[in-house]
Amino acid sequence: MSAFTVPWSRRVRSLTRTLVPGVVWLGAVLLLVNLAGRRTAIPILRGVAEELRYTVSAETRGRIQRVAVVANQAVEPGQVVAVLDDRDLLLKLTTARNELERLRAELDRAGAVEVRRGIERRVQTDADLRRFARDIEQSHIDTLEAKAQQGEDRIKLQGLELRLERSKGLATSQLARGARLDDDRTARNALKARIEERRAVIAEMQIRLESAKKRYASYVNEARAPDAQTVSPVLLRPLEHAIKAQEARLARIDHEIRQLVLRAPTRGVVAQVLMRDGEVVRAGDPIVEVVEPLPGTVVAWIPEEQPIVVVAGQRVVLSRSTGPTIETRVARVGRRVVPLPRRMLTDLGRPQWGTQVNVSLPKGVTARPGEAFVVRLLPPE
């Protein structure tokens, strides 16, 4: 063996010392990949507990008559917080009410006139109907009389026929003069002619009677007597519409008066009183700010540069400096990327943007307004 041969132990040791840095480095790379994977697997956000803020604003333009609350005062839902001056609207309300009364009186008067006219029309119609009926009755009576007369004439004619026959007999036996026969014949012919003439008259009278009955029936249908209480709606409709319009105006004024009284929308504490008595406000100007007594929401922010996707209803774990961790869910995710609040900025000198995530606090869990939370997003179910 050569004097310069290196023992195997030395070779192994040398090789080991050569490979150790590589092995250690590979181990560090694996650890790095593992840590990076764990970091992105569980996104962590920062948030603060925020109470809901409600701003009570003026709904109409006006002067503040009275602010009924002071800062830090507890309020209940519906409690009056401010009242605006309502003198102008009260004047308008009085005027509108007077106008409505006037229109209603006008409607009553027009209605009474129409009722009177209706009654007059009814009376006239009744008179016409009675006249028509009387005429029909008279025609009927005349027809009956004509028929009766016709009957009598027929009887007389029969008598004259017999007389004529007898006269003919007597004339033949020369027991009577010929002139008597002529007289009888003439009387019979005359009566016969009269009977024929009367028949035509009777027929005509019957026709007239039927037509009169038809006219009466049609008149009854056409001029069916209106009820004395019903009036023609056409003439009163404009007044009725005017009354409805005035009532609508009254309702609007009443609504505007109600808008002058501003009430607290929820139970809470008055955070800020922004206006004082006597100040003039426009519609939408904030007057009082009310906040919930205890925060019910943790508002977290997803920085714009972090590709984290959060959905409403996703489970999260909240942790803070005191107390146990809280498991809850995401209530709402913002749709826009907005500037981060100052407290969420990691670099005060650089503007940052992010998306808001609202996490609801479970019932029974209390937090101080502004308390910081760490929000860990659990994988979606």
Next chain:
Amino acid sequence: MTDFLNKLLSLTDPAGSASMEVSLLCLVGAFVFGQVVAWVYVWTHKGPSYSVSMARSLIVLSLVVALVMLVIGNSLARAFGLFGALALIRFRTPVKDARDTVFLFFSVAVGIAAGTQNLLGAAAGTTVICAVLCYLHLANFGSRRENGGLVRFRCPSGGAAEQQARDLLKRACAGVSLLHMRDAGAELMEYAYEVRLRDQDHSPVLAAALHDIDGVQDLSLLMQDEYVEP
């Protein structure tokens, strides 16, 4: 354990705090990439100015800077404080070795971390960086002069002795490099070779073998202990 550490972390100043996972991630990442830089430095460096201390400092420095950034975060005040502390140390303390500078920087960073109540960062940084330092020491990372030495001898110029000596050196050593030749008078030439033995126990054998070559005079073999390697 993680909850406890995170709660401990949450008590610290949030301006530059990071969770335990983030701290470890940053430090391990700094080690990974710093190691690559150091390897490239060792592999590409030419010339006698190579320093093991510099190669190791490259790795440790990346870790120390990562610790500093974890501590400082986005705080401008802390950044200026660190700058001032380092400047004061630099001008008041003569530092000749890169490794010493890194250790000074390390101490300052740990002090800032503790002073800003970032105890978790200080603990993680100290643990990781000291572990890396121990690893670098035990693995003898960066050393290029293991079993290195310097051979000087005189022999007649152009003779067989010089050729035999060169052949012997090539056979006995893992690396041979002629440093210089000098005319030593009386038709003798002085040669100086930088050698790297395969085993440090071969040095007496090599010396004896060279001494046995006819014509070789004034032999000297200077072994460079790795412990004194710059």
